[in-house]
Amino acid sequence: MGIGFMNEFALGFSVAALFKGAAVTLFVTTGASIVAIVLGLAVGLVRVSTLAPLRWLAVAYIEFFRGTSMLVQLYWWFFVLPIFGLSLSPWTVAIVGVGMNVSGYGAELVRAAIQSVDRGQYEASTALNFPRLTMMRRIIVPQAIRGMLPPWGNLLIELLKGTSLIFFITITELTTASKLAADATGNYLLFFAVALFGYYLIARAIITPLVRWLERRFSRGFIREAVA
């Protein structure tokens, strides 16, 4: 009787903690996505700059963030930077660390999409005497965005999964919450299954529809793609 009550108590408590963890995961995913998209776009655009030194900087940035493990980077932000006198809160590390890691991959997507815009569009812009900035802003990037959206959707799902790594830096997000709840109640199957479905739900019910909506929005006026 007493044990049953305690179990129920722990269960209720753990379910509440799980919901809180899911909210934290959503929050960090949103924040890190913004960081990743802004930096990814910026670095991707620098990557196709006409100035070679700027391009090299972008390449170094991309190779650094793609070449090392996300967890190594998080540890570096969390354990090494304080030695240089820069102590970041776990929240900052989570959002900036995950976001910057993904921005390296995002920058490559931006580069690929920009370079896959038809050669003729560049030539037409030159023929119309557009300055390079106008050409990028009005002609190239709007077309590149349509091409880069589907891979960005995949990348944002990767980012969502990446947020589970902040398990290692003391923030109770969905994975941590499910681990704590499972440890507290001993019901590993229930809590891990719920957490797995939680991630699946965020990916399939929020990220994928959002990207689909953006794809439709940015495809307005492009009849060929709208039909296909």
Added chain:
Amino acid sequence: MSIWDWEYVWEAMPYLLQGAIVTVQATFIGFAIALVLGLVFALIRQSQNRIISGTMAEIIEFIRSTPLLLQIFFVYFVGPQFGIVIPAWTAGIGVLGIHYAAYCSECYRAGIENVDGGQWEACTALNLSMARAWRVIILPQAIPPIVPSLGNYFIGMFKDTPILAAIAILEMLQQAKNFGAENYRYIEAITMAGALYLLFSLVASVIVQMISLWLNRRYHLQ
């Protein structure tokens, strides 16, 4: 004490290399599982039966959109609840392999779907059995072009191995962190671990490029 101490770096090195062996082992075994299982997934997905191929597609989607860490927890901790104890090493590498098998199967699918439809018709015309058509005609054309993207997943998997630390496998990053924690001096150990990851992934990408070039020559792709 200075910010960067080389002597301390050399002290950390044996631990890091010990971890590196574990990391490399996990990567190779895990990727071997991913390559084989990924092909199996991809072939099941090509099944004529809608229910079988649809279920496989859904399973692949599920594996791809949930975190590796949670999947490892699931396999490692849920088993003992029902009296099945899976050693950490087996669970970790098994899940690593299955997780990346889902990604590899998408690569295989892209390769298989890019093989010209006429090749299938020719197989039918030559009265080749299904198994023989796959083995002799379709896969040799489907796989070489996707080697670079498979290679990306190889490197991706290598960088995911630190997650194994969560179930107490002493891979490279965990060794670095432990060594740092002993003296409360993380900078050298974690930076060197990062440098080793960078070095290994650069070496791996060169090897992948070489394999890809060799395959392209062998199958006259370019």
